[in-house]
Amino acid sequence: MPEVRASGRGALGDGAFRWLTLLAAASVLAILAFIAFSTTKQAWPAFMHQGWSFITSKVWAPQNNQFGSLALIYGTFVTAAIAVVIAVPVSLGVALFLSEQAPRRLRGFMVSAVDLLAAVPSVVYGLWGVLVLGPKLQPIYRDIHSVVAGVPVLGRIFGPNGTGQSFMTAGIILAIMVTPIITSVSREVFVTVPRADKDAALALGATKWEMFRAAIFPYSLGGVTGAVMLGLGRAMGETIAVALVIGSQPQISANLFKAGDTLAAVIANEFGGESTGVAQNALIGLGVVLFVLTIVVNLTARYIVGRAERRMQGAL
Amino acid sequence: MSALDELTPPAEQDLAPAVDVRVRTVSRGRKVRNDLAIGGLYVAMIVAVIPLVAVIWTVVAKGLSGFSLGFLTNDLPHITNLTDAQIKALGLHISTKPAAGPAVVGTLLITAAASAMAIPLGVLGAVYLNEYGKQKPFARVVRFMSDVMVGVPSVVLGLFIYSVWVLRFGQSGLAGAFALACLMLPIVIRTAEEMLRLVPDELRTSSAALGSRTWRTTCSVVLPAALPGIVSGAMLAVARAAGETAPVLFTVGVITATNASLSGPNTTLSLQIFSNAKSANPLANQIAWTAALTLICLVFVLTLLSRLISARFASKRS
Helix, strand or coil: CCCCCCCCCCHHHHHHHHHHHHHHHHHHHHHHHHHHHHHHHHHHHHHHHHCCHHHHCCCEEHHHCEECCHHHHHHHHHHHHHHHHHHHHHHHHHHHHHHHHCCHHHHHHHHHHHHHHHHCCHHHHHHHHHHHHHHHHHHHHHHHHHHHCCCHHHHHHCCCCCCCCCHHHHHHHHHHHHHHHHHHHHHHHHCCCCHHHHHHHHHCCCCHHHHHHHHHHHHHHHHHHHHHHHHHHHHHHCCHHHHHHCCCCCCCCCCCCCCCCCHHHHHHHHCCCCCCHHHHHHHHHHHHHHHHHHHHHHHHHHHHHHHHHHHHHHHC | CCHHHHHCCCCHHHCCCCCCCCCCCCCHHHHHHHHHHHHHHHHHHHHHHHHHHHHHHHHHHHHHHHCCHHHHHCCCCCCCCCCHHHHHHHCCCCCCCCCCHHHHHHHHHHHHHHHHHHHHHHHHHHHHHHHHHCCCHHHHHHHHHHHHHHCCCHHHHHHHHHHHHHHHHCCCHHHHHHHHHHHHHHHHHHHHHHHHHHCCHHHHHHHHHCCCCHHHHHHHHHHHHHHHHHHHHHHHHHHHHHHCCHHHHCCCCCCCCCCCCCCCCCCCHHHHHHHHHCCCCHHHHHHHHHHHHHHHHHHHHHHHHHHHHHHHHHHHHC
16 A cells, blocks of 8 residues: 655654654664674673683683683583474474364464463573472483493483583473474464365375375475574573573583583673673673574574575465 | 166176275374374373473462462561571561562563553554555565564673663663563564554555545554554563563662662562572572462463453454
């Protein structure tokens, strides 16, 4: 619909309203640019102090003015990866269930349940994780370790554990938190699969599972990949729940049952009264690193989802 | 014998038994695989719901015992390791009842202030995207960047406001509201735009035919038509903001007595949960659990209301 504007009474409103809304829309760009600029500026002294070793050194020791974030980047990726590995099969199962299998009457109720899972504040997951889930997982970790202790690779990944606070616990909490996101995006992708494709597969005698594999999966691969990356980005940026359950030990270890730390968790736990001067700059610097990492993951995700959407529109 | 006889079909028993197309003939292996896969979907659904039930159950079970009207209104108690008897013996006046009044006030105040900033701005931005920008390159960039901004970790938003505001003006409820507004803005823009898109073009053309300018049409026809949807999306953003901790962690500060103004340090329920979660003190833990219960109730009510409104909106539209 073309814009209607004319001279006469109220003519000022035409341009004024248009500009007002344009400014509001532009505020998103301004804020994003401002975030990037001001945090980088604030972190600059720490980047200068540390140089490239800010991202290549694994020694994070603010008390000795050593600010290497590699161990934290490692923790960020490891916990997010655990989360995605656990959450993807569950989320895809739930998304398929909701779009193809759930009885119509129960569907709305179940969608609400998944939405509520997303609505629980992250600090509540953290509270539950540190006081309830962590202590319960600790003996389970011990049992798993004693089972695989002799096996070459598994014995190291599922190594001996200290407390219930570990990469693994953080990963499990994150998995719970990203499941609703991956579920809702993939469900949106699944419902765009053309009815004709699904009916054709069924008419050829395919079972429901064969129909999923022949009609739904190839069609939605791109969209689902994007959904998974969105979940990955969310898991990497999640702060409070991880800060509570990861155990705050900046270290690179193949042992997933050991305590670790992530970029976001260190910021949440150490940013405060004690950290001043360059230590505080360094913590803001961690925020910049996290910002860049999540932006890259999210841009990739959006690109993949966008390309998949365009292809689907072409197919219809 | 006539030619006719040759045309009549032979008796049925001469033929191989006809295939009944109403019955699926699926080999055993395929059936088993199918049943396993469908069973897997049910298992996935159950696995996804277990944590929801477990978390809510624990929060209700542990939080309810500390819940009272006083919890919502009284000042935060001092966390000490003294028992009731010791406190009495020392003649101190220290409350040992869990309470988080300042956090309740802070949460409502800061979230309301953030909403007052983000919702009008977001709705105006959405109006630009759907009514003016449409597929113009600038509008597409804004849309894309809003999606990117949704993905910015909330802790980064906290650091951002700390860098540009708190370092100059100190910690305050207002600073926390700024950080939460940054979190809400892209959510409001994207949901409001979806809702504006659902408004049929007929409404716009009819209004234009009556001689309305686009801004009049937008304000008195399009926005009212999309209002329930916009409200629903905004409430979802409010629910998200009310539960957030990371953006307010460095921006709001800590207090123990109620501060009902946006200036000066404040506190929120989420901050109380975070700071009391790891404490070994039972009173601190109790405050955390009861604050979690209060926060979950608040967030769930907002989320369910939002769904209710959008469900009614959707059924009216279709």
